[in-house]
Amino acid sequence: MSKFPTTIKELKAGLKAGEFTAVELLEYTYQQIAALEPKVEAYLEIDAQRAVALEAAKAADERGYGEDAPLLNGIPIAVKDNIVTQNLRTTAASKMLENFVPTYDATTVERLKAAGAVIVGKLNLDEFAMGGSNEKSAFKVTHNPWNLNKVPGGSSGASAATVAARQVPASLGTDTGGSIRQPASYNGVVGIKPTYGSVSRFGLIAFGSSLDTIGPMTLTVEDNALVLEAIAGYDEKDSTSLQDIDTNYSAKIGQSLAGMKIAFPKEFKSEEINEEVREAMEAAADFYRSEGAIVEEVSLPYSKYGVDVYYIIASAEASSNLQRFDGIRYGHRSEAAESLEDVYVLSRSEAFGDEVKRRIMLGTYSLSSGAYDAFFDKAARVRTLIRQDFDKVFAEYDVIMGPVTTSTAFDIGGRVNNPLEMYVADLLTIPVNLIGAPAISVPAGFDSEKLPIGLQLIGKPLDEATLYQVAHAYEVKHDYASQAPEL
Known part of the structure; x- marks a missing residue:
């Protein structure tokens, strides 16, 4: 067949019905990647994986697609690099x-792999996941499929763009301060930051260890829940991994929202948020009311300090984590080094980009003896106050709703020389990472430039099932998930 389905749910049905094989699907996937890659530029590594992927697809076909087949048997997935x-x-x-x-x-x-998925390649990102536009990669700039002159967001911009472009039905991204949800919003796909500790961080190149989270990006809410079910669960190799968690994330999908209480913080309606984004959020609130939910305004007063707190804590953790890249054990080693000090200084100076250097310096300063109390210690205290704000709201409400971003995707090059403007744009996503809660971005329409808008739903820790329930209810009554960019 010349045209394959685009969602995991449809692909699973097609494989089970024998309409196509995993090998045929993989060949089609690589054709899609090859055809669109010159425009999107999402991949850093493809060719080296082809032979391995082919063997995985053959193995999936040999296992078959009966009731006992692995959850993602034969499904192509790309992974953030x-x-x-x-x-x-x-x-x-x-x-x-x-x-x-x-x-x-x-x-x-x-x-x-245990779930039968076929890994097709590695995806571009902002260097060491530090950035919000995908312009900070050392190798290429990924483009937004909805408008190739716009950024795809970051740092998981390529993870979102490749799904939006229908190159693959799903990808893995990472979220430290919004790096799954913001690109999901910019690209019109579904992306979740799961509860901190519910998905293992073992094998993730660390940026901010108390904030980093791996999560899936897909075209639909149901697909997203499937992938999260495949990757979540306790891992003894990750000391922050949570034990005995319920990973049946699809359990509530399709259930009624009648009587559910949804909080809409007034801080998520501020003038800093684009008018078209605000209007889309008000429309979403009205939709939930029409479904029988109770939507009320609340306040999260300490969330306004989230950006300040985040860039102190995240930079401090980055400074510590990136000490390992010293030119000695692995990674780049300067050929110009003539002494041990040269090895450290020149290797790091040559190999790290400006954004990474900026955050290392900020973090090192905030951890220094003269600044620790004034910056890092104070930030940690305010982080607790932010968590208490959310705890108070979650004591009375099931879910918090609001926009993902202050605007839709901006022009490539538009903010690259203004890091402060880039940082402030994360004000709606960052508080969720600071408290460790789950949050999802689901497509919520388009602005006047036909750029996607994302609705953010924030849940109680370990209550992803309710997030998927609320997100799915919105998705099935709107046509946004089925709309694709014209590439």
Whole structure:
């Protein structure tokens, strides 16, 4: 057949019905990638994975597609390039790791393979996941499929763009301050930041260890829940991994919203948010009321400090995590070094990009003896106050709703020289990472430039099932998920 379905649910049905094989699907996927890659530029590594992917697809076909088939048997999935993959180059989009080939798989990749998924390649990102536009990669700039002159967001911009472009039905991204939800919003796909600790971070190249989260990006809510079910669960190799969690994330999909209480914080309606985005959120609130939910305004007063707190804590953790890239053990080593100090200084100076250097310096300063109390310690205290704000709201409400971003996707090059403007744009996503709660972005329409708008739903820790329920209810009554960019 010349045209394959685009969602995981449809692909699973087609494979089961014998309409096509996993090998045929894989060949079609690589054709799609090849045809659209010159425009989208999402991939950092494809060719080296083809032979391995073909063997995985053949194995999926041999297993068959009966009731006992693995959850994602034969489904092609791409992985963000800060998640390590055995014998497949993993760069974190940095010159520092340009030639790094891991000897093991991240736990999430292991679990995708165990679920029968076929890994097709590695995806571009802002270097070491530090950025909100995908312009900070050392290798290429990924483009937004809805408008190739716009950014796809970041740092998981390529993870969102490849799904939006229908190159693959699903991808893995990472979210430290909004890096799944913001690109999902900009590209009109579904992306979830799961509860911190519900998905293993083993094999994720660390940025902010108390904030980093791996999550799936898909075309539909049902698909998203399927992929999260495949990768979530306890992992003894991750000391922050949560035990005995319920991973039946699809359990509430399709259930009524009657009587559900949804909070809409007044801080998520501020003048800093684009008028068209605000109007889309008000329309979403009206929709939920029409479904029998109670939508009320609340306040999260300390959330306004989220950006300040985040860039102190995240930069401090980045400074600590990136100490390991020293030119000694692995990664880039300067050929100009003539002393041990040269090895450290020149290797890091040559291989790290400006954004990474900026955050290392900010983090090192805030952890220094003269600044620790004034910055890092105070930020940690305010983080607790932000968490208490959310706890108070969650004591009375099931879900919090609001926009994902202050605007739709902006022009490539539009903010690249203004890091402060880029940082402030994360004000709606960052608080969720600081408290460790789950949050999802679901397509909620388009602005006057035909650029996607995302609706953010924030849930109680470990209550992803309710998020999927509320997101799915919105999705099935609107036509946004089925709309595709014209590439």
